[in-house]
Amino acid sequence: MNVRIIYQYLEFLKLSGIQDIFVSGQEKNNQNESVKADLEDLAGKYVNCTDCELCENRIKLVYGEGNPQSKLMIISEGPGNEENLTGRPFVGAAGKLLTKMLMAINIERKDIYITNVVKCRPPGNRDPYPEEVQACSHILQEQIDIIQPKLLLILGKVAAESLLKQSQSLGAYRKMKNYYQSIRAFVTYHPAALLRNSEWKKPAWIDLQNLQKEYEKIL
Ligand code: URA
DSSP states (O other): OOHHHHHHHHHHHHHTTOOOOOOOHHHHHHHHHHHHHHHHHHHHHHTTOOSSGGGGGOSSOOOOEEOTTOSEEEEESOOOHHHHHHSOSSOSHHHHHHHHHHHHTTOOGGGSEEEESSSSOOGGGOOOOHHHHHHHHHHHHHHHHHHOOSEEEEESHHHHHHHHOOOOOHHHHHHSOEEETTEEEEEEOOHHHHHHOGGGHHHHHHHHHHHHHHHHHHO
8 A cells, every 4th residue: 555645544543633553563564565665666766857957967866775664864965976876875985984873873774764865966976956956855755755754864064954944054053953844853964074074073973972862762
């Protein structure tokens, strides 16, 4: 069954005053498979997307990957060269650092979901233009609607500005209590920035520990 229809029905039950529904392990597995299938359908729908000029240099669309029922979604800026070649997010040097950063707070990549605000590589790794972010935003919205994360980790200023719609320094975003569509959103340095500037690793570590505290509360 289509997951969006299930969510609509659950919303309806919630509005009718039903707060808790108990599901068996088997039903949970079925739900997981169904969410996975929905995401795969959507990813397939966009492989030849031509909604913005980023499609001109695309080798592979980088849709996103991870646990479709994750409570935590990581959202970054856009694919780089290795991601464009493989179709997978964060597989290059920044990705290796991201994996280590997550392991330091007891999170395995397979347990969470990772994606970007734009799904095709901006040429030369430039920042995506606002119109490209806008053209891609419905894909991210569909991912969020399906996965329904309870926490977001936003990597870097470009992704933060795209999602939070304010013009702040990264330092200011880090200290603010951010929400994206009522979902609590932590902002920290992009791992590529940490590779260039190791003095940001200490504040990034503080951000990760704050994220870990919230994540462990909702597990
Ligand atoms: N940088 C990003 O912002 N996203 C990726 O997927 C890889 C590198």
